[in-house]
Amino acid sequence: MSSTPNSKQANNLPGFDPKMGQLEVIEPGIAMFHGFANVAFAYGRGEMIVVDTSSRQMGAAAVRAIREVSEEPFAFLIYTHGHGDHAFGTEAFITDAITRGHARPKIWAHEDVAGRFKRYALTRGWQSHINRLQFGGAFASDGLFDPKSFSFPDLVYRDQQFLDLVGEPVELHHAMGETDDATWVWMPTRRLAMVGDLIVSSMPNTGNPNKVQRYTLEWAETLEAIAKCAPQYILPGHGPAYRGEELCKEVLSETARALRLIHDEVVRRLNAGEWPVDIVEANISIPADLAAKPYLQPIYGCAPFVVRDVIRRYAGWWTGEPSQMFPASRKERGADILALCGRDAILAKTRALKDAADLKRALALAEIALNANPSDYEAIRLNAEILEAMAGGERSFIARNFFAGAARQLRERAKSQI
Numbered sequence: 001m002s003s004t005p006n007s008k009q010a011n012n013l014p015g016f017d018p019k020m021g022q023l024e025v026i027e028p029g030i031a032m033f034h035g036f037a038n039v040a041f042a043y044g045r046g047e048m049i050v051v052d053t054s055s056r057q058m059g060a061a062a063v064r065a066i067r068e069v070s071e072e073p074f075a076f077l078i079y080t081h082g083h084g085d086h087a088f089g090t091e092a093f094i095t096d097a098i099t100r101g102h103a104r105p106k107i108w109a110h111e112d113v114a115g116r117f118k119r120y121a122l123t124r125g126w127q128s129h130i131n132r133l134q135f136g137g138a139f140a141s142d143g144l145f146d147p148k149s150f151s152f153p154d155l156v157y158r159d160q161q162f163l164d165l166v167g168e169p170v171e172l173h174h175a176m177g178e179t180d181d182a183t184w185v186w187m188p189t190r191r192l193a194m195v196g197d198l199i200v201s202s203m204p205n206t207g208n209p210n211k212v213q214r215y216t217l218e219w220a221e222t223l224e225a226i227a228k229c230a231p232q233y234i235l236p237g238h239g240p241a242y243r244g245e246e247l248c249k250e251v252l253s254e255t256a257r258a259l260r261l262i263h264d265e266v267v268r269r270l271n272a273g274e275w276p277v278d279i280v281e282a283n284i285s286i287p288a289d290l291a292a293k294p295y296l297q298p299i300y301g302c303a304p305f306v307v308r309d310v311i312r313r314y315a316g317w318w319t320g321e322p323s324q325m326f327p328a329s330r331k332e333r334g335a336d337i338l339a340l341c342g343r344d345a346i347l348a349k350t351r352a353l354k355d356a357a358d359l360k361r362a363l364a365l366a367e368i369a370l371n372a373n374p375s376d377y378e379a380i381r382l383n384a385e386i387l388e389a390m391a392g393g394e395r396s397f398i399a400r401n402f403f404a405g406a407a408r409q410l411r412e413r414a415k416s417q418i
């Protein structure tokens with residue numbers, strides 16, 4: 001695996017950042033390294049705090065970049081959460097401190113980060129598999145979730161923690177949002193909020209298809225709490241830095257509003273006795289004024305994923321369809337439909353739907369034919385073609401990569417049959 005994403009992979013990343021790999025000095029003493037995940041720096045008083053350490057591939061680049069503008073020792077490394085693109089670049093920062101003869105920086109994080117690392121070790125195979133698909137091969141490697149990769153925090157806190165950066169107050173606040181172990185960092189003197197993935201400069205990524213539960217309502221509440229501090233600067237986990245009180249307030253409150261609207265609509269429907277499957281099919285979305293905001297584009301997560309997150313949080317896994325409680329196998333169901341309609345008729349209808357660009361229905365039928373006979377060459381190819389078309393038109397990076405990954409697997413299967 002390459003040490004950094006190659007340019008094709010990087011261009012494929014959500015909201016591709018033209019400043020990727022560069023340090024941006026926001027103002028003297030405040031800087032942000034644009035990685036796939038950003039690294040935030042506050043310095044100028046003789047010591048520096050570092051918020052997130054980026055990924056294993058980008059940590060050293062972040063260190064090199066900040067060393068161009070400041071030689072101050074790293075006092076604290078603070079993880080905004082334990083995701084690999086934020087907390088796995090630590091080694092480079094520790095090495096820098098050792099090389100310069102500085103004291104080893106203290107790593108601070110919420111107390112649940114350690115549990116996350118342990119879960120990653122427990123489910124290492126699954127994490128590697130799913131991230132390889134989700135990121136289209138750009139970031140995952142088998143070594144990524146190796147327990148040796150984790151730099152566990154030295155110091156943890158539960159609700160709030162107050163630190164001192166050479167006399168300047170630094171506040172750590174626990175939050176639930178994309179993760180349950182989130183921290184947002186507030187420096188009141190500078191009115192600087194370093195928020196990790198509580199702001200991702202796109203539709204918040206709750207309901208990620210194959211990851212653990214996320215927290216739509218708490219995410220909105222946290223953004224509202226940050227807005228109350230009236231930040232002058234927001235350094236987010238992904239995407240550009242936000243400057244100016246008005247813009248910061250807008251990004252925080254409008255993102256919170258989008259999450260609340262979806263959350264509340266799902267809860268309203270659940271309370272009215274609708275089943276999860278009905279709620280999914282209702283295609284809940286955000287109003288046009290919010291959908292037009294540059295920081296709410298569905299380029300990574302998307303509204304249908306948020307809907308799923310809220311359903312899963314409150315209503316478990318059953319869709320509400322009796323046939324899905326103890327489902328017949330897909331092979332049996334596919335074979336029954338094929339026996340009734342005939343394979344050729346199903347494939348012909350699938351092709352017609354595909355040609356009419358009705359891709360969701362085309363895929364549903366194509367899957368029936370494939371499930372009935374997983375080695376049906378034509379059904380395999382037709383499925384792959386539909387998935388490729390879906391990937392081509394899909395804005396969500398996650399969905400796009402899953403469609404493309406599934407298509408790739410089918411193409412391999414088809415090849416093995418020739």
Ligand SMILES: [Zn+2]
Pocket residue numbers: 037083085086197237238
């Ligand atoms: Zn992230």
